[in-house]
Amino acid sequence: MKSDVALGVVPTHVKFVGGLLPDDDGKLPRSDDGKLIVTAEMERLCQASPVKIGAVQISTFPGVDEADTDEMMSALRDLGLEIHIIMMVGGADPLTPADQDKVVEILSAGIATAKKYNIAHVSSTSFEEWMSGAPAKEGADYDAAVEQLAATHARVYNDCGIADSCIEHWHLEFLRGIEFSTFTTIPKAWKVIERANQLTGSKCFQLMIDAAHCGDSGLTIPENEAAIASLAAAGEMGFFHASAKTTRGCLSTDDGWIGALLTSAAKTGNLTHVFVELFHHEDDALEGLRETIEGHGVDTTDGRSYSEVVIDGLADVARRLNNLRARGIL
Numbered sequence: 192m193k194s195d196v197a198l199g200v201v202p203t204h205v206k207f208v209g210g211l212l213p214d215d216d217g218k219l220p221r222s223d224d225g226k227l228i229v230t231a232e233m234e235r236l237c238q239a240s241p242v243k244i245g246a247v248q249i250s251t252f253p254g255v256d257e258a259d260t261d262e263m264m265s266a267l268r269d270l271g272l273e274i275h276i277i278m279m280v281g282g283a284d285p286l287t288p289a290d291q292d293k294v295v296e297i298l299s300a301g302i303a304t305a306k307k308y309n310i311a312h313v314s315s316t317s318f319e320e321w322m323s324g325a326p327a328k329e330g331a332d333y334d335a336a337v338e339q340l341a342a343t344h345a346r347v348y349n350d351c352g353i354a355d356s357c358i359e360h361w362h363l364e365f366l367r368g369i370e371f372s373t374f375t376t377i378p379k380a381w382k383v384i385e386r387a388n389q390l391t392g393s394k395c396f397q398l399m400i401d402a403a404h405c406g407d408s409g410l411t412i413p414e415n416e417a418a419i420a421s422l423a424a425a426g427e428m429g430f431f432h433a434s435a436k437t438t439r440g441c442l443s444t445d446d447g448w449i450g451a452l453l454t455s456a457a458k459t460g461n462l463t464h465v466f467v468e469l470f471h472h473e474d475d476a477l478e479g480l481r482e483t484i485e486g487h488g489v490d491t492t493d494g495r496s497y498s499e500v501v502i503d504g505l506a507d508v509a510r511r512l513n514n515l516r517a518r519g520i521l
């Protein structure tokens with residue numbers, strides 16, 4: 192790595208079911224030798240990657256066993272990794288006013304975890320309930336949804352004292368259509384970020400740029416590039432996910448989106464972190480996506496293990512960043 196951009200991994204390729212999701216007792220999945228699946232995989236990647244891995248984004252869930260969380264955080268830090276968490280929201284809809292207290296409770300638990308482990312960046316997909324099947328909100332309904340979401344996140348910000356904590360930024364991630372119904376593009380999701388920052392008098396809230404979700408958003412590459420430039424100019428561009436649209440597998444399947452949008456993000460001068468993110472094509476948790484999205488769930492490993500596919504992705508992104516630096520863009 193020849194740039195100052197931190198290169199990391201979102202280890203979703205270990206699967207949610209059997210890799211990331213806790214069991215009914217809050218215990219995290221372990222391998223036969225007793226190691227936590229996620230920490231064993233990050234150790235494997237750090238040892239095998241030709242480029243230094245500097246960061247990791249870990250999904251966190253309410254009710255995880257405290258000892259397991261301590262073990263996970265300690266093991267990841269021992270690998271020299273900068274730890275970021277993705278707060279998962281389930282069982283409540285951020286767009287439903289009656290669910291606000293539950294959403295706030297879930298997100299507040301995630302913020303408490305970040306504060307406990309001195310984590311500077313948190314993320315969440317807390318725009319909508321995942322795969323709710325609800326109709327897209329438009330007009331006055333959309334405006335009300337923006338206000339509802341901004342108020343909910345501002346409430347967590349204030350209730351949890353984020354302004355006086357170790358937390359520097361909260362990165363919200365929009366998702367593709369079917370996963371979400373309304374907040375499926377940069378422009379639509381940005382309104383929530385903008386309003387939440389107005390309510391808190393801060394720039395804490397940032398919008399994550401995921402190349403896969405941009406590619407599946409219905410907007411063109413030039414439209415996304417323009418939106419990224421405007422977002423960054425407002426100081427509200429967050430982390431970048433290098434992930435392939437639709438397949439969510441090998442980065443060679445993204446049809447040019449990662450390269451184009453990574454360059455756009457680099458041109459802003461505000462690119463700080465890039466994460467390689469793949470999903471396992473047989474993850475039980477993603478069966479609904481495989482059933483509803485043509486092309487999702489294709490096996491893109493081409494004879495490799497998922498660890499090897501991620502390592503190839505790390506090498507690819509590292510060379511892109513190095514060459515952005517060589518060309519004077521970074």
